[in-house]
Amino acid sequence: MTYAIEGWFAVDDDGVVLLGxxxxxxxxxxxxxxxGSCPNPRCEGTDLExxxxxxxxxxxxxxxxxxxPPAPYVAAQxxxxxxxxxxxxxxxxxxxxGQVAGLTAEELEVGMELELTAGPLADGPLVWMWRxxx
Amino acid sequence: MSGxxxxxxxxxxxxxxxxxxxxxxxxxxxxxxxxxxxIAWTDVQYLVGADTIRNGxxxxxxxxxxxxxxxxxxxxxxxxxxxxxxxxxxxxxxxTRILAGLCDVxxxxxxxxxxxxxxxxxGGDRPDDPDWLRFRxxxxxxxxxxxxxxxxRMALHGSTPYDFAAVKVKNARAGALNPMxxxxxxxxxxxxxxxxxxxxxxxxxxxxxxxxxxxxxxLASETYARRHAAARDLVRLAAVSTVTPTFPNTVLELxxxxxxxCAAVPPPERPFRAAIAHAAYEEAGLGPExxxxxxVYDLSTALELDWTEDxxxxxxxxxxxxxxxxxxxxxxxxxxxxxxxxxxxxxxxxAQALAQLCELTDQLRGRAxxxxxxxxxxxxxxxxxxxxxxxxxxxxx
Ligand SMILES: [Zn+2]
Numbered sequence: 001m002t003y004a005i006e007g008w009f010a011v012d013d014d015g016v017v018l019l020g021x022x023x024x025x026x027x028x029x030x031x032x033x034x035x036g037s038c039p040n041p042r043c044e045g046t047d048l049e050x051x052x053x054x055x056x057x058x059x060x061x062x063x064x065x066x067x068x069p070p071a072p073y074v075a076a077q078x079x080x081x082x083x084x085x086x087x088x089x090x091x092x093x094x095x096x097x098g099q100v101a102g103l104t105a106e107e108l109e110v111g112m113e114l115e116l117t118a119g120p121l122a123d124g125p126l127v128w129m130w131r132x133x134x
Numbered sequence: 135m136s137g138x139x140x141x142x143x144x145x146x147x148x149x150x151x152x153x154x155x156x157x158x159x160x161x162x163x164x165x166x167x168x169x170x171x172x173i174a175w176t177d178v179q180y181l182v183g184a185d186t187i188r189n190g191x192x193x194x195x196x197x198x199x200x201x202x203x204x205x206x207x208x209x210x211x212x213x214x215x216x217x218x219x220x221x222x223x224x225x226x227x228x229x230t231r232i233l234a235g236l237c238d239v240x241x242x243x244x245x246x247x248x249x250x251x252x253x254x255x256x257g258g259d260r261p262d263d264p265d266w267l268r269f270r271x272x273x274x275x276x277x278x279x280x281x282x283x284x285x286x287r288m289a290l291h292g293s294t295p296y297d298f299a300a301v302k303v304k305n306a307r308a309g310a311l312n313p314m315x316x317x318x319x320x321x322x323x324x325x326x327x328x329x330x331x332x333x334x335x336x337x338x339x340x341x342x343x344x345x346x347x348x349x350x351x352x353l354a355s356e357t358y359a360r361r362h363a364a365a366r367d368l369v370r371l372a373a374v375s376t377v378t379p380t381f382p383n384t385v386l387e388l389x390x391x392x393x394x395x396c397a398a399v400p401p402p403e404r405p406f407r408a409a410i411a412h413a414a415y416e417e418a419g420l421g422p423e424x425x426x427x428x429x430v431y432d433l434s435t436a437l438e439l440d441w442t443e444d445x446x447x448x449x450x451x452x453x454x455x456x457x458x459x460x461x462x463x464x465x466x467x468x469x470x471x472x473x474x475x476x477x478x479x480x481x482x483x484x485a486q487a488l489a490q491l492c493e494l495t496d497q498l499r500g501r502a503x504x505x506x507x508x509x510x511x512x513x514x515x516x517x518x519x520x521x522x523x524x525x526x527x528x529x530x531x
Contacts, residue, residue: 004271005261027398028382032391040399041381060386061289063281064334069273070254072266082273086282086386093397095386097282099272105334110289127271 004125008032009118010052011126016118017055018089018096018128021048029053029092053096056115056133057089064105076122081105085130087114101129139229140368141529142239142354143171144492149316149347149479153247156189159348160196160245161203163485167241171352172363178352179237180210182227184220184244184484187256196484200243210237218431219376219519220244221349221487222527226374228353238358244484245348252276253344253481265389265520272391276433277341279388281333284436288335291451293439297458298340299326301435302477304463309474311464311504314489316345317478326435340435345480349488351495369498370530372512373417377524379406388520407444410524411516415446418512418528422446425468426510427497429490431517432475442470445516445526464505472497472505487525490515494529 001011008031009018020031023038025045031053038045064083068075073082083100085108100108101119113133118126145166147159160183168175181204183196192199197213210231216223221244228240252275255266268274287293303323309315321339329338359368379387380402382394387406404412415421422445430441439453447468448456456462462470473479473493476486494513496502510531517525 005267023398029395029397030392039381039394042399061282061286062334063278063285063336065273065275065278066331066333067252069269069275069278070252072255072259072270073273075273082278084272084274084278084282091397092395093382094393094395095384096392097268097272097274097386097390110285121271 002125004121004127009128011118015055016116016128018053018116020051020053022051023048029094031094031096054090054092056113057087059108059110059112059114060086060088060095061110062086062100062105062108074121074123085114087130099127099129101131103132138356139232139353139371140356140359141351141371141491141495142359142363143167143169143352144495145170145350146314146489146492147245147348148314149345149482152346154346156186156193156245156247157199157203159247159346160200160243160350163245163348163350164200164204164241164243167350167352173239173352175204176207178209178239178241180228180231180240182212182214182224182240182242184224184488185213185215186246186484187215188249189247196243216523217519217521218483218517219487219523219525220484222374222517222525223376223523225351225353225488225491225527226376229371229374232353232355239352239354241350241352242488243350244488246482246484247346248344248482264391268389268391275333276388277333277336280341280434280437281336282386283440284336284434285334287436287440293436293454295327295335296323297439297454298336298435299323300457301432301438302326302339304457305432305471305475305477308464308472308505309478312474312478315474315478316480336434336436342433342476343480345482347479347482347485347489349485349492351488351491367499367531369495371527372420372530373414373526373528375410375414375417375524375526377409377413378522380409387522406524407441407518410518410526411445411514413524414514414526414528418530420512420528424512425514427469427472427494427507427513429471429473429475429493429513429515432471432477435477438470438475441516445514469507472502472507487515487517490517491527491529494527498529498531
């Protein structure tokens with residue numbers, strides 16, 4: 001199983017999780033994982049530990065693309081509209097954007113609960129995605 | 135404000151999709167601005183070019199490219215790239231140099247020549263570039279982000295696709311009166327709502343096109359201006375805001391995958407877009423109530439409504455009311471995008487903040503033709519560059 005990007009998410013026995021970082025000094029959480037220095041301007045922390053982010057959250061907003069996005073996106077043939085959701089993770093204080101699996105824009109609503117999954121890009125590698133919460 | 139910086143001249147090349155090199159557009163705009171200022175290119179002491187990343191080596195060093203096109207004079211030069219805020223940052227560089235007493239007169243130029251279709255990242259395999267990655271992993275185009283903002287607005291404030299369409303109708307009516315605009319036809323709400331869906335809930339006519347175009351301004355110290363253009367009302371550059379966001383930025387910004395987290399630090403009092411305008415008001419010593427007009431960044435119809443609130447013309451959620459009451463239309467109390475906006479121009483990235491400044495200046499000088507407002511005294515232009523570049527300009531008479 002190839003990941004479209006290394007170190008941003010993992011698929012294991014518990015399912016799919018996003019991997020963020022947490023600053024040991026101030027507790028600030030980041031996605032994608034960040035290395036080197038904390039983004040909080042009042043913190044000089046450099047110890048950013050990889051952390052598993054909450055797997056569920058509520059839709060902040062959503063959209064779908066009626067036309068194929070340009071490269072480097074590889075669109076399926078025939079093209080199926082890409083649906084995107086920005087999801088406010090439970091208790092992490094941040095919104096994460098991802099493709100949506102198994103739901104169209106018509107079926108989404110702001111505030112709706114989604115959970116993390118993963119699915120393949122048209123050329124094979126896996127990427128994190130959002131799906132209806134079980 | 136004595137000893138300040140004034141806009142001595144403005145110039146544009148008509149926007150469209152002519153497919154010619156960006157240098158031609160920039161050169162035409164620069165010559166028009168010099169003519170308008172009543173000075174020769176050889177009088178210019180400092181030239182700033184707003185860079186375009188789509189046009190290779192000359193685009194990356196736009197300042198020197200324009201200088202070469204105009205003819206080498208030995209003038210001081212700078213080039214700057216700040217995505218959509220490039221024009222405003224170029225203006226800020228020139229203004230700062232004049233305020234520092236290092237020069238009296240400066241030329242600022244921006245121009246672009248864009249390919250068809252969606253803006254896409256620079257080529258190659260670049261998995262450490264978030265702009266490249268958002269396309270690769272998510273297919274998240276610029277309109278996809280505009281779609282997210284529009285849906286969010288519908289959920290928070292009850293906006294409808296009819297409201298969004300009404301913005302386009304308003305801006306197209308203004309653009310029809312602007313000889314520099316690319317789209318010069320009026321449109322109806324029905325036409326907008328019948329145009330193809332691009333990024334739910336936004337349709338083709340809700341989203342600004344990619345365009346070719348050029349714009350330029352001549353800035354000068356007030357002393358220089360009085361010597362060279364004594365008989366004319368001077369338009370003063372009262373503020374240029376180039377702020378970054380304040381951590382944590384809790385709005386999902388292009389091209390990011392996520393917002394900052396507010397789990398450890400509470401969100402700032404002002405979200406980024408509002409902070410851009412606020413910094414300009416502070417610098418100018420003015421408030422939204424002092425404005426006669428505003429040019430805001432209508433990448434989408436829905437985004438114009440967001441900006442109308444962010445620059446303080448009304449509280450959040452009330453921009454539709456201003457729109458419906460005609461307050462933001464030509465002839466209203468505070469016209470928004472009297473130039474026709476990006477809806478009528480499309481995006482020519484390094485030129486657009488300069489084009490906004492051209493419109494403010496034309497309006498304050500009373501030479502905006504069929505779009506002319508009645509005796510405007512102050513105008514604000516607001517814009518936002520990818521990766522956290524604030525951009526707002528205030529001019530006064
Ligand atoms: Zn920290």
